[in-house]
Amino acid sequence: MSVGNEPPKILKQKLSYQGRKFNYEVIKLRLPNGVEGEWECIRHPGGALAVPVTSDGKFVLVKQYRFTVEGRLLEFPAGTVEANESPFKTIEREIEEETGYRANKWQDMGKFILAPGYSDEYIYAFLAQDLEKLETPPPQDDDEDIEVVLMTEEELEAAILAGEPIDGKSIACFYMARAYLKQ
Secondary structure (H helix, E strand, C coil): CCCCCCCCEEEEEEEEEECCCCEEEEEEEECCCCCEEEEEEEECCCEEEEEEECCCCCEEEEEEEECCCCEEEEECCEEECCCCCCHHHHHHHHHHHHHCEEEEEEEEEEEEECCCCCECCEEEEEEEEEEEECCCCCCCCCCCCEEEEEECHHHHHHHHHCCCCECHHHHHHHHHHHHHHCC
């Protein structure tokens, strides 16, 4: 199979579903090698995630129910980037809503594609430090069932290695954050 320098040619593009958080498209392509086929794609505006770390080195996570896996997952606070909102503004809002903390020091850790086999979603990752506990945190969204969990670096790594239910973007961002925290 040869790899061409030209991009695939879109032959047909159909919006199959338009949702509140994402769209679902079916796209017929001709690849540079001449092969034609249909691919499904979830179009997503992107998500922003914070790795909050307290002054005593504990990671602030949330445990929340996810209907897709029919259970509670341990995750870092995150949210979908809203229209006309920067990823930083998204995570600034989400960290307060989900954890009840405000971060006064932020480090942009970059972005990565979450699941390129079926989605164009990027995750914008931030390290959040110099946390202050809010006296009156903003209310959580109606569709969220969240418990705040504090873990040491060792506890979190042990949970990851033990295969506890932790989402992949949080695992990736934990290891990214450790590199920044060692600087």
